[in-house]
Amino acid sequence: MMKIGKYSFGTGDRFAHEGVNQLKALIEAEKLFGVHFVPVWNKSNREHDIIGTEPISTRKEADAAVKALGYKDQYFVDADHINMHNVDRFIDCCDFFTIDVADYIGHTGTMEERFLPAIKEAGKIYRHIAGKKGADNFVTEVSMDEVDEAQTPEELRYILKEIAKEKIPVQTIAPKFTGRFNKGVDYRGDLERFEKEFEQDLLVIDEAIKEYGLPENLKLSIHSGSDKFSIYPIMGRLIRKYDKGIHIKTAGTTWLEENIGLALAAPEGLALAKKIYVNSLGRMEELTVPYATVIDVDVKALPSPEEVEKWDAETYAKVMRHNQAEPLYNPSFRQLIHVSYKIAAELKDEFLPALEKYTNVIGDQITANICERHIKRLFTE
Template sequence: MPTLSKFSFGVGDRFAHQAKAQLAAFQRLQRASITVAPVWNKSNREHSFIGSHPDSVRAAAVAAVAALGYEGPWHTDADHIRLETVDRFIPSCDFFTIDVAESIGKPAPKEQVDAFIARHPELIGRQEIAKLSKPLVTTRADVESAAAKYLLATAEAARIYRHICDKKGEANVLAEVSMDETDLPQTPPELLIILAALADEKVRVQTIAPKFTGRFNKGVDYVGDLVAFEREFNDDLAVIAHAVAKYDLPPSLKLSLHSGSDKFSLYPIIQRALKATGAGIHIKTAGTNWLEELVGLSEAGGEGLALVKSFYADALAKIDEFCAPYATVIDIDKAKLPSAATVNGWSGPRLASAIRHIQSNPDFDANVRQLLHVSFKLAAKAGDKYLNLLKANEAIIAKNVGDNLYDRHFAPLFLNEAQAQPTKAASNR
């Protein structure tokens, strides 16, 4: 069975032009003696919006690995796939994020729930789990309720997993099960029940993505209770470690955080937890790489700056259309968005500062950033005009892509204070 590295980080590259710049940031970590496996992820929805194919993600990764002489683990992720969407990902992906959101909450038949409880009487009563914030105390009714809520979802995950393994071979499949698209975070007993059910189904899951407290909006920082998040995160780590030992799950099983990108306020919490427990982590980010392309084009000036300004004007004119698919994961205050005329009068550095996610910069604008983030179809529509500008301004864009990954993500997650010296240019912007 394949094994995912202790630390892995999911990156998006919507237009398949920044894999080399992204990989260079991972190589900088290698030089600090830290291995974090890059996982290039792109969902079926993104492919359909842009008109791309999963093969393009792998081709870009292969080219980057060859160009930089990278020696280390790397993967391509079929992000948020379901049974009806997975087949075209199978030839080019080795990591599969199995999405069972539609099955969560559908009540499992009573006989299925009863059979699960008969297999797992240990789930009823009091359980002491190492490093859990408090002992688990569950009644039969508690287990029945959680099993009824999640058993159909775990069965669907198993059905998708077996389908992939039948096509690709289990030895070539890294599986994540995504349980994060629900209304409420899973409690520790619920997560334990989910993991026990996946073990029953023989799903050799490598990462599990539960729901956490708070809002994980696309491309901006976490909004929520940091104390509650820290408790949930540490409890989930404890439950996973217990389930691995109890249910013969893969020793490499680890927590996956679907961050939506740029949850900077959570990184110190995560780093503390990883150091205290020795656990691994997979962090999946969204396609904010395209925002770094816009930052680079803005700084480049000329045609690049003009195109970014036109994107903003078009996004503003079609704001409802572009925001609708992401309504649950963005918070844009329309009244605070600058007019197209105002943005058209900005210099390149001024527009770059509005988009670049440095909250201490008074010119940073979370509303502008979120709107542009969800308006990436404009670049797809621009076609070769956009892609040619990416090529013409490769150096400045690559610097923004690499500095963003290393300084604002990797350093606070994986490096100690002495190691985490920001890139000079990035620290001044």
């Protein structure tokens, strides 16, 4: 089995341009906080479809970043949220597979009735990948997070038991936790309840390793991990208490920082960032539907195009940047931009050269965001 290190960080980005900046952030975090995170470049099938890219672009990004920085440690490319219908295009270029079986989870009945069909499907997909790639050549994650109802620790125990029976060597598992994990903004829910559930999940994982013979490095995977600042200290404290690893997936947060960097870099960058917002306002429905379970945009809180037109770069950055102490910070604006990468893809002849041209300013935003706002909160608070 290809084994992933204790702490790992999913650092995907929509346009496969920030590999170097993301890897720099993890290297910097190791220097500052003494914690090594294995980089995992994740880009979901949904993102590839919306942008019109192929999974090989993520592999190229990761390899190029590793080469550019002379990085010598382990890294992965994650086929994120795949299923039987789309896994084949990821087989050659990925070595981490997130098998998404949320659609096979039933809404009523016993645990067996609700979860067994999903786990059987995960087994089928796992064996399909193993058959093509060789069982020793990839890391397996099973994800069930994109559903409305959270899974209890008791349900997680059942799920892991059945996963073991299917002989899936799962190393990371992504349950749906209590509360809202909206994209690009903070956690919304009962923190005490989250803490209790997370702690119980860690204990369940320990038991599953001992009793069901699952891989000893099995750990929780936190999807939509971007910007969940209020739960980071809780998770950090608990994984240290129980000496457990963690996998955190972020991707959206990097795309949001690209926008901030563009706006700050030059007037033409600011104009482009504004254009992405204004275009997205007219296409809210289309952009938000694929993300219905993971965003809450308050339409009334969105500024009008006329208002945005008057903003300078600093104002744009203050509205967008996830700083809850800043009065101008607008989480609805941020969430709408989160799903607007399709607009940037349509404007790619403008957008991609701008990413290149302003990579230094953008890179500073990305590195500070991953390092100072995300990882720091896990290990120093």
